[in-house]
Amino acid sequence: SQKGKYPERLAFYNLDLERNLRRKMTLNEALKGALERNEFRLMYQPIVDTTGQIVSFEALMRWRYREQEISPVEFIPLMEQSGRINQVGKWVLEEACRTLAQIHQQHGNICMCVNISLIQFYDKGFVNNVKQVIERYAIPGHLLHLEVTESLFQSEQTMINEKVSQLQQHGVKFSVDDFGTGYSSLSVIQNMNIDYIKIDRSFIQHIEQKGLSIVRAVMNMSHSLNFSVIAEGVETEKQRQLLEQCGIPYMQGYYFSRPLEHPGALAYLNTAMVQESSH
Ligand code: C2E
Ligand code: MG
Ligand code: MG
Ligand code: MG
Secondary structure (H helix, E strand, O other), rough: OOOOOOHHHHHHHHHHHHHHHHHHHHHHHHHHHOOOOOOEEEEEEEEEOOOOOOOEEEEEEEEEEEEEEEEEHHHHHHHHHHHHHHHHHHHHHHHHHHHHHHHHHOOOOOOEEEEEHHEEEEEHHHHHHHHHHHHHHHOOOHHEEEEEEHHHHOOHHHHHHHHHHHHHHOOOEEOOOOOEEOOOOOOHHHHHOOOOEEEOHHHOHHHHHHHHHHHHHHHHHHHHOOOOEEEEEOOOOOHHHHHHHHOOOOOOOOOOOOOOOOHHHHHHHHHHHHHOOOO
């Protein structure tokens, strides 16, 4: 009969699928006018060096939809599928650079890291758009760091390297985000001219067990392949210590600071952190 366990489970499964699909459709619909309705904003999370000084901020998108905050983990893929990421990505770049110009005026050489979706990177106007924004805000190119994931370097390597080097000629730096979670082989890393690798949070979380050997391996590669290293998602003093012992030059995570509304309290943050790290 139809009353066995299996069809029941199947029914639950279908319900979940349906609920998921409906949520996606609703969010997709809501995303259409979200930019025009000013529902997006950026938060800025500090990245510190070994002395605890802030050297840069990562711009992170937030979406306020009907009194709720939807995670970028959910809405970025939706915008990638619909192609909306190109337009919204331009807004992110513009907004982050506007903030960078302000910080630069008030505090000197602090960098801004901006996440770039692969879709955006593949867009033919991408390189020109970045150049225009840098010029418009009179930002020294080397203060802008573009974060891409390692899957970018999987295909069309010639085109990718061409775009990367065009922007590097203007000083712009490239970081590989979430390193270790994708599929890039060591030879791919060797062939791409990137400036920073951000070791994914999952390795830092488990640094007291398995993570440590990965962190050490990346550090070793960084010397011979000439890139620098940032550890993501540092949450505890213990993790910070282990990373310091490995020689990791830059760190980011809740232990230092959560993402901030605006990096306006920068001067205060810097003094607070220097005091903390000298204990
Ligand atoms: P991501 O680029 O790897 O950014 C780091 C994420 O880790 C952020 O999540 C940040 O809030 C979180 N994080 C930082 N420190 C800690 C920590 O110590 N512990 C924990 N548990 N988490 C920490 P968020 O803001 O939710 O962003 C998630 C992802 O969404 C980003 O990962 C990035 O891939 C994407 N994203 C965010 N903003 C943008 C954007 O403007 N454009 C694009 N294309 N993607 C974006
Ligand atoms: Mg990132
Ligand atoms: Mg990351
Ligand atoms: Mg990550």
